[in-house]
Amino acid sequence: MMAAQSNLKNMVLCLTAVCFVCAAVLAATYAVTQEPIARTAQHTLQQSLAEVLPQDTEIDVQEQTLLLDGTSYSYYACTQDGRVQGWAIRSVTAGFGGPLTLLVGVRADGTVHAAKVLSHSETPGLGAKCKEDRTFTGQFKSFDPRTRKLAVRKDGGDIDAITASTITSRAYTLAVANAVKVAAALQDGTREEDPQNE
């Protein structure tokens, strides 16, 4: 065994060597895993987008952002024959246990196509149902905010809340409503930019 006295030179040398080797190991791992990580993320994104946007459209996976009422929203557009058919908008609100992040697909005519929970920290068994409870999430499919009100029944709207989870349901509905607003702003934008659209 080598003598390892605790003098300053040994300590500095040794720690430097350890850090150097570790950094090298990490850099190598990072280089190897970077591509699979990016691919997995891309794949997950594509899957989520396909779930909330109309079928048979071309989805642009390039993230775009829009500033509305002081909040920055990221969104993805989908097109058919060069015409915008809808947007998938990332919308975050405060749920019961923390932020509730949705990806909301809104068609170009302003109706909701579908919504999907990206992340949440709601109570398991109660608010967490907003992720898979079809009777709740199904209400948003093809919801037209012009003919019906996008709010839970308690607030005078047309959405039935999840039993015992009004706050989560409210947050979910608000996230969808915000996304609809973003889509409306985008719609105005596309009209201005692209007058021959009509």
Add this chain to the structure above:
Amino acid sequence: MEYFLIIVSAIFVNNIVLAQFLGICPFLGVSNRLSTAVGMSGAVCFVITLATVVTFLINHYLLVPLNLTFLQTISFILVIAALVQMVEIVLKKAAPALYQALGIFLPLITTNCAVLGVAITVVSKEFAFGGAASHLMNLGEATVYALATSLGYALAMILFAGIREHLAQSDVPKPFKGLPIALITVGIMAMAFLGFSGIV
């Protein structure tokens, strides 16, 4: 208003010990006596706030611009370890009275996962309070969040130590002695804290 919501949420609703399960080891380890619990809480508040500010700056001005975020875990833990050492040295020289009070707890804090936990949380998690806005925290919010979280730690720790001093004198069935009864007590405390959820 937003700061107020952050503070209430971090102290009561998402209490770091009772809802997020961070820093359990020292929470169980040094809560036998009220006086040590107070000392440890003070030291933790100090280190969490300081460490969060420093790691936030490092992440924001060094790791993110250089695209080195994969070094986050390793650099944060080194910063925390170094910081604890430095705080110890500075306190010893500058404020011997404070050092006397906090001294023995400082070395223990490096391995308190609450410190690293808060440091990672503020740079990686999006926050949304009240309205619709959600974003990564800025420095001011991160500092307030860290301070409030550590106050929540202190609250849980001091309450628990108070209960535990009484527990020590009560007649507990043998297999329950020590940690088991302590854990069950924390469980009941956590249940009480559940009552706060949903207020923010």
Add this chain to the structure above:
Amino acid sequence: MSKWSLITKGFIKENPTFVLVLGMCPTLAVTTSAMNGLEMGLATMFVLLLSNIVISLISPIVPDKVHIPGYIVVIATFVTVLQLLMQAFVPAVYEELGLFIPLIVVNCIVLGRAEAFAGSHGAGESALDGIGIGLGFTVSLTLIGIVREALGSGAVFGWKFISGDGILAFIMAPGAFLVLGYLMVLFNKLAKK
């Protein structure tokens, strides 16, 4: 100590959860289901095994006064390797366990084994020690997960045996403390015999 007992000691004699009472944070936080407990246990075992081997190899050349920082750097490296691998190949699991993967760095079990065992034993023995303690940790976490999932959602490993919800409190924070407390009581009773 025989090689076999190095592996089996983690289950009862030096069980990291019920006897050594180390690594409580992940033990309580991620055991909302049996699967989560199992995954967390295996993730910790990965780090424990590799860091034990490397630390036993480098400990003779690390000066005494700086061995803790040195060990922490080694452990943090393996944790980051684990983070990157999980992100690349099992992103769903990585999302589920979240913050508690990077927090393996400060899991007292890992540094504790480095200090108490790997620093003074050979690589082979340290590897076995890592496996043994890691397995003990995995078994304990899975056990707590099974109990909480069974009571809280009426299911084990995702297989439901009652329809509807269980007692929700058990998958929320209080249930974690209660289940661990009562399991410890049970362990004390059985182990004393």
